[in-house]
Amino acid sequence: MESVRFNFPAPEIDQSVDELRKEVRAFLDEERRSGGFVPVTDCWCAGVDPAFSRKLGRQGWIGVTWPRQYGGRELSALHRYVITEELLVAGAPVHAHWIADRQSGPLILATGTEDMKRNILPRIAAGECFVALGLSEPESGSDLASVRTRAHRVEGGWEITGTKLWSSGAQHCQYMTVLARTGERDPNRRHEGLTQFLVPLDSPGVTVRGIRDMSGVEHFNESHFEKVFVPDDAVLGQVGEGWKQITSELALERSGPERFLSTFVALERALQQGAAAMTGHQAAVVGSIIARIRALRAMSLGVAALLGQGHSPEVEAALVKDLGTRLEQDIIERLREFWPVRMKQGYGDELQYLLSDSLLRQPSFTLRGGTNEVLKGIIARGMGLR
Ligand SMILES: Cc1cc2nc3c(=O)[nH]c(=O)nc-3n(C[C@H](O)[C@H](O)[C@H](O)COP(=O)(O)OP(=O)(O)OC[C@H]3O[C@@H](n4cnc5c(N)ncnc54)[C@H](O)[C@@H]3O)c2cc1C
Known part of the structure; x- marks a missing residue:
């Protein structure tokens, strides 16, 4: 058998990346010394402090790779890397903005409408707007293509009904990216007919209920959508292309x-x-x-x-x-x-x-x-x- 090669190229780390690291480290040392945060383990999931996320937003450390016109700084993926690495090593409370910075923002950038980009991305970069991931459902985890949340076409948009499970931090978020079935279920083409929507969590018909994990924290949630109306422009990307979009998010996520x-x-x-x-x-x-x-x-x-x-x-x-x-x-x-x-x-x-x-x-x-x-x-x- 031919040998398989994985590709992990060594990046070139220029001086500006090292300087950013020093800046972030000094900020975190000072925050910690002055009681701005107490280090926690698994901070990117267990440490929730929206005020701390806003502080990072003011430092310009969220959404750093995004275009300036949408609140970003047009820095490299490596600049973002050193920021996240320093925050993790310090145990800083970063969960509130983590998913929006890591993958929902890039998803909106790649597939959202111009209005979404102008209105939502700068708020994410400021640490004022958070987004939850609405993929898993009861009985649809590993086998995500079996999701049963449905979106029906109605006048001017879509009506969404279903339940999302384990959505981390949704109780602190303004939006959720929801994967829903918009086409008929075909057992031979299971990945087709799925669409992603950006749903405001204050929409009528949405309920978000915390689930306590064994560490005693209500980290994740069960989120129910009962005939939730969203306009046409809440669709992320193309109708029916949801599967392709989530698989390209996975490299960012993992x-x-x-x-x-x-x-x-x-x-x-x-x-x-x-x-x-x-x-x-x-x-x-x-x-x-x-x-x-x-x-x-x-x-x-x-x-x-x-x-x-x-x-x-x-x-x-x-x-x-x-x-x-x-x-x-x-x-x-x-x-x-x-x-x-x-x-x-x-x-x-x-x-x-x-x-x-x-x-x-x-x-x-x-x-x-x-x-x-x-x-x-x-x-x-x-x-x-x-
Ligand atoms: C802390 C935490 C946070 C989470 N946050 C989110 C979130 O924000 N948004 C969201 O949508 N989801 C979230 N999830 C859900 C997570 O993605 C699912 O738990 C995960 O994908 C597994 O799905 P499941 O729990 O339904 O388990 P199942 O899919 O039922 O799996 C049960 C077991 O069977 C095994 N298994 C299943 N299929 C196969 C297979 N084909 N081959 C071999 N073994 C298999 C699995 O490995 C597992 O051991 C979160 C989960 C946790 C624990």
């Missing part, structure tokens, strides 16, 4: 540093507390974790470089997510061997707090954004094995 740095803040704190007293065995374990982080970072930067060149490297992104999410779980499992977790009793101690919360959140890492079993299927297809 390849970033949030897929291997969710628990980094706990690792760093553990090393700050325990590095001096480490045994040889502990040092070897930590060394192997750091080596894996370095390798994943090189791969993830490679995907960022490809995205910057206009490619949509879905298979490479699946590989980063599969390896990265297992690493962020492993970090906590290995740290527990040296720092036994005392769960809620330990909440007075910062390291215990980070470790206990990581432990409760880590099962979700290999589920959200596509499960690892499904990712392996994508990688196998990319390698020509299925």
Whole structure:
């Protein structure tokens, strides 16, 4: 069999990227010192602070790659990369704007109307407008093509009815991108007849109900749409092209540093507390974790470089997510061997707090954004094995 090559090009990092990193790091150090935020693990999902997102918006650190006319700064994908990396490493509360910055904004840019771009993108870049992802449904997760939410044509637009499940942060969002069936369901062409809509969550007929996860947080939601009217121009892209659009969003969704740095803040704190007293065995374990982080970072930067060149490297992104999410779980499992977790009793101690919360959140890492079993299927297809 011919060998399969994955493409992870090493990006050229110019001085302006390093300068931006220093700027972001100094801002975060100061915010932390002055009580602007308390570091949390899995901050891109568990840390919600709309006021902090607005501060980042004022710094000009959201939507940095977008055109200036829509509130962006026309910087490179690598500039965005270092901003996200620094925010994750600091454990900053960034969930409110994360999805809009990462994928809904780029989706609107690629498929939205001029009005949407002018009205919504600058508000996202200012940290004032947040967007939830409305893909999964009861009984439609991995098998997303089976979604049952329906949009019917009515005069002047569409009427949407259905239920979206697990929509992260929807209770803080003004909009949701909703994948709905607009054509008849054909078992032989399951990916056809799907359309994406940008739905304002204050529309009559929308209810968003929080679902408590085992860490005690209502992070995700069940969102119900009962005959929700949206005008024709709420369609993102072309009617019936929804599947193609969501698959090109996946490279953005799966390849970033949030897929291997969710628990980094706990690792760093553990090393700050325990590095001096480490045994040889502990040092070897930590060394192997750091080596894996370095390798994943090189791969993830490679995907960022490809995205910057206009490619949509879905298979490479699946590989980063599969390896990265297992690493962020492993970090906590290995740290527990040296720092036994005392769960809620330990909440007075910062390291215990980070470790206990990581432990409760880590099962979700290999589920959200596509499960690892499904990712392996994508990688196998990319390698020509299925
Ligand atoms: C914290 C969190 C946040 C989330 N946020 C969002 C969000 O904002 N928006 C959104 O739309 N969704 C969101 N999701 C949903 C997420 O995308 C789904 O949970 C995921 O795609 C899996 O779907 P499911 O839960 O229905 O599991 P299922 O698809 O029912 O899978 C159950 C098990 O079967 C396995 N399996 C299924 N199909 C196959 C197959 N073909 N081959 C091998 N194994 C298979 C899976 O790997 C899994 O282990 C979130 C989930 C979590 C945990």
